Amino acid sequence: xxxxxxxxTYSMISKQDLEAVGFGESxxxxxxxxxxxxxxxxxxxxxxxxxxxxxxxxxxEENLKFFELANRYQxxxxxxxxxxLLSLAGVVQTSASAKQNRDASTSFYFVKGVLEGLFEDxxxxxxxxxxxxxxxxxxxxxxxxxxxxxxxxIGKVASPIAKTFGVEGDVFVFGLDFGQLSSLAKLTKxxxxxxxxxxxxxxxxxxxxxxxxxxxxxxxxxxxxxNLLKETEPFDIFTDKKLGENKKSVALHLTYQSPTxxxxxxxxxxxxxxxxxxxxxxLGAKVRLKEA
Numbered sequence: 144x145x146x147x148x149x150x151x152t153y154s155m156i157s158k159q160d161l162e163a164v165g166f167g168e169s170x171x172x173x174x175x176x177x178x179x180x181x182x183x184x185x186x187x188x189x190x191x192x193x194x195x196x197x198x199x200x201x202x203x204e205e206n207l208k209f210f211e212l213a214n215r216y217q218x219x220x221x222x223x224x225x226x227x228l229l230s231l232a233g234v235v236q237t238s239a240s241a242k243q244n245r246d247a248s249t250s251f252y253f254v255k256g257v258l259e260g261l262f263e264d265x266x267x268x269x270x271x272x273x274x275x276x277x278x279x280x281x282x283x284x285x286x287x288x289x290x291x292x293x294x295x296x297i298g299k300v301a302s303p304i305a306k307t308f309g310v311e312g313d314v315f316v317f318g319l320d321f322g323q324l325s326s327l328a329k330l331t332k333x334x335x336x337x338x339x340x341x342x343x344x345x346x347x348x349x350x351x352x353x354x355x356x357x358x359x360x361x362x363x364x365x366x367x368x369x370n371l372l373k374e375t376e377p378f379d380i381f382t383d384k385k386l387g388e389n390k391k392s393v394a395l396h397l398t399y400q401s402p403t404x405x406x407x408x409x410x411x412x413x414x415x416x417x418x419x420x421x422x423x424x425x426l427g428a429k430v431r432l433k434e435a
Contacts, residue, residue, distance in 0.1 A: 144210055145257045145260065145261070146208055147208040147209060147210040147233055147257075148207075148208065148209050148210075149209075149210055149211065149212075150193070150196050150209045150210070150211050151211065151213070152189075152192035152193075152195070152196060152211060152213070153182060153192070154185055154186055154213065154214060154216070155174065155177070155181075155182035155183065155184065155185060155186065156181075156182070156183075156184055156186045156191050156192065157180055157181045157182070157183055157184070158180070158183055158184065160191040160195075160308075161184050161186075161187075161191070163191065163304060163307045163308065164188060164190050164191055164278055164304060165277050165278055166187055166188070168184075169218075170187055170218070171184040171185060171186070171187045171216070171218060172184065172185040172216050172218045172225045185216035185225060186215055186216060187215055187216060187217060187218075188215055188318070189211055189213060189215055189230055189232040189318065190232070190278065190300075190316060190318075191308070192211065192213075193209060193211060193232060193233070193234040193316065194234065194300070194304075194305065194308040194310055194314070195308055196209050196234070197209065197234055197236045197308075197310050197314065198308050198309040198310050201236060201310065201311055201312075206235075206236065206237060207234075207235070207236040208233070208234070208235050208236075209233065209234050210231065210232065210233035210234075211231075211232055211233075212229070212230070212231050212321065213229070213230065213232075214227045214228060214229055214230070215227075215228050215230050216228075228320065228322070229320075229321040229322055230318055230319065230320065230321055231295075231318070231319040231321045231324065232316065232317065232318040232319070233254070233257075233316065233317050234314060234315070234316045235253065235254050235314070235315045235316075236310065236311075236312055236313070236314050236315075237250065237312045237313040237314070237315070250315070251283050251297070251298070251299060251315055253315075254297060254315045254316075254317055255271060255285070255297060258287065258295075258297065258317060258319075262289075265324070265327070265328040265329065266328065266329030266332075267289055267294075267324070267327045267328060267329070268289065268290075269287050269288065269289045269294055270287070270288045270289075270358050270362075271285040271286070271287055271288075271297070271356075271357075271358055272285055272286045272287075272288055272356065272358070273285055273286075273354075273356055274286045276296050276298055278300060278301055278304055279296070279298030279299060279300060279301060279316075280298065280299040280300070280301055280302075283298055283299040284296070284297065284298030284299070285297050285298065287317075287319070289323070289327055290327070292323070293320075294319060294320055294323055294324065294327070295317060295318050295319035295320060295324075296317065296318050297315070297316070297317040297318075298315070298316065298317075299313060299314065299315050299316075300313075300314040300315070300316055336402070338400050338401065338402045340400060340401055340402070340403070340404060340405050340406070341400070341405065342373065342398050342399065342400045343398070343399040343400070343406050343411050344396065344397065344398050344399075345396075345397055345411075345415070346378075346394060346395070346396055346397070347394070347395050347397055347415075347418070347419075347430060347431075348379075348392060348393065348394040348395075348430070348431055349392070349393055349394075349422060349428040349429060349430045349431070350386050350387070350390050350391070350392050350393075350428065350429045351390070351391060351393060351426055351427065351428045351429075352389060352390065352391075352426075352427065353382065353389045353390060353391050354389070355391075355393075355426055355428075357377050357380070357393065359426065360377075360393060360395070360422070360426065360428075361375050361377065361395070363421055363422065363425060363426065364395070364397070364418050364421075364422070366421075367414075367417050367418045367421040368397070368399075368414055368417075368418055369414065371399050371400065371401055371406065371410070371414060372397065372398075372399055372414060372418075373398045373399060373400045374396070374397070374398040375395055375396075375397055375398075376395060376396045376398075377393060377394070377395050378394055378395065378396055379392070379393070379394040380392070380393050380394075397418075399411050399414065
C-alpha cells in the first residue's frame with residue numbers, strides 16, 4: 144500500500160495508553176479478566192498501537208511508514224457488546240535528519256497525497272477541510288469529507304503525545320472509516336482516449352487569506368475552467384510577513400488540452416481570464432501568471 148508496511152497489533156491496550164491519547168475509562172470497553180494490565184481495554188482508536196510500532200522500530204530505520212486495517216471498539220450501554228468499527232489507519236514518522244533537510248516525502252502533504260491517490264483509484268470524491276482534532280496539531284490537521292460525511296482524519300500528532308510513546312521526530316497519521324470507504328468505492332473503471340493535440344501549460348500564483356483552503360481554490364478553478372482545463376496541481380505554498388498580515392502565497396500548475404483541436408492563444412486566454420475573475424471576486428485573491 145503506497146510504500147507503507149502493514150502491521151498487526153493487539154486490539155487491547157493499557158489504561159496508560161488510553162489516557163495518553165485523551166480517552167477516559169468510560170470511553171472504552173474494559174475487559175473483566177485481562178491477561179495483564181497492558182491488555183486491559185479494547186482500543187477505541189488505533190493511534191496508540193501505531194505509535195508503539197514506530198517507537199519499537201525507529202532505531203532500526205528512518206522515515207517509517209506503517210498502516211493497519213483493524214477494528215476499533217466503541218462501547219455501548221452496559222452489558223451490550225461494543226460496535227466494532229473497521230478502520231484503515233496509517234502513520235508516517237519523519238526523522239530528525241529528514242526534518243532538518245525538509246524531506247517532502249515524509250510530510251503532511253506526502254500523507255495527504257497518498258490518500259488522494261487512494262481516493263482517485265477508488266473513484267471517491269473527497270475533500271480535505273481544516274479543523275481542530277484532538278491529539279493533532281492545530282493548523283496541520285484536516286477532516287476528510289465525502290458526500291458531506293466524515294470519511295476520516297489526517298494530521299500531525301502533538302509532540303507531547305508522541306514523546307509519551309517514545310517517538311522521536313515528527314509523526315503524521317491518518318484514519319479512515321473502512322466501511323464507508325468500501326461503500327463509496329467504484330470498482331468499474333472508465334477510459335478516456337489520449338488526446339493527439341498538444342497541451343498548453345502555465346503556472347498561476349496568488350496571494351490569499353491564510354484561512355483559505357487549497358481545496359477551495361482547486362475546486363473553484365476546476366469549476367470555472369470547464370472541460371478544456373485538464374489538470375490543476377498545487378505545487379507551492381508559503382507564508383511571509385511581506386505578503387501581508389494573515390496572508391499566504393499559493394502556486395498551481397494548470398494544463399489545458401482539447402480532444403478535438405489545437406488550442407489557440409485566444410481560447411486559453413479566455414479561460415484564464417474567467418479563472419482570474421472568479422478567484423478575485425469569490426476568494427479575494429491577488430493573481431499573477433507565469434507560462435510554463
